[in-house]
Amino acid sequence: MFPHRNEQGQVWSAVLQKNARMEIEQNRYETDGETISKRILFGWKCLQEVQEKMMEKQQELSNMANPENDKKL
Incomplete structure (x- = not known):
């Protein structure tokens, strides 16, 4: 990836x-359930942010490669 x-x-x-x-x-x-939950949620949030940034960058690169598609939006 x-x-x-x-x-x-x-x-x-x-x-x-x-x-x-x-x-x-x-x-x-x-063993602390609260600590485990916080770490899981933090990891999930970080993963979501990385995925969003990657999608934004992919869209940006796609728009640069096909500028006519950007004008239709």
């Missing part, structure tokens, strides 16, 4: 996967 590279030359999908795994392992033994 993220094929481009960061400033260090690492593929973003690999960086995100590594960070997600690290967070899961750090929180594996959390």
